[in-house]
Amino acid sequence: MSLRTLLRTPQALRPALAVAALAALTACAPLQPDLVRVGRAQLELPPGQPWTPLAEDATVFDVLPDDVAHDLPMHSRLLGLRGRGGELLASVLVQTNATNYPRDTTLWTWSCPAQKGVQVEDATQGSPVRIDCLRYRRRADLDSYLEASRPQLAQMLAAHGAVPARPHSHVAYRYSTPEGGFIAIDVLADQRLLRPPTRNNMEFLRAGRPAQEWMHQLREAARVSAGMMDGRLVLPPFPQPLPQ
Known part of the structure; x- marks a missing residue:
């Protein structure tokens, strides 16, 4: 104008x-030149936090209709957040479409089932053409949780030393569109980044709220990213400061 x-x-x-x-x-x-590229997406990490690249990979999703020519190339990046002493505090795995090319209606084979000990929010209620699945396990380091429920993810994280040593939580979010857009985020985080210290019963009862708010912010960031041409994905900062 x-x-x-x-x-x-x-x-x-x-x-x-x-x-x-x-x-x-x-x-x-x-575009900002310092953003981390993950396929079609540009990953904007929380400022002032020393994230380091751990691994990246390319793969192809077998989706329906069952036509190899219409399968979806994907790209993933694994990043780690370390403390002052070099210890791993969190790892983030982001996977999304390799390109922005649209496609015809895609039928996804993912599901978002209920699971004991896991908070599950399925916004699509089982839709075959969309995924909108948020999952949260507060103590992902117990009962061989990842090995049993996500064996490929567990193997990848172990191979790259991307599992926090202290008690940690797992947040997983999957989002797709009917036209083949897809984004997945897995976060393993030291509980000190998600839960404040507690000294009494009232503080203990409120301790889970920051993690709930944070993972809903993460979900919204992924949804926004899927609708943007540059795929800008702004990871929200963890609700608690880095441990000293």
């Missing part, structure tokens, strides 16, 4: 048009 056009516009409409022009300029702004 030119300045001449704006000046010819009735005064009452000028603020709205100015906002629209600013939005258009923002949409055309150059």
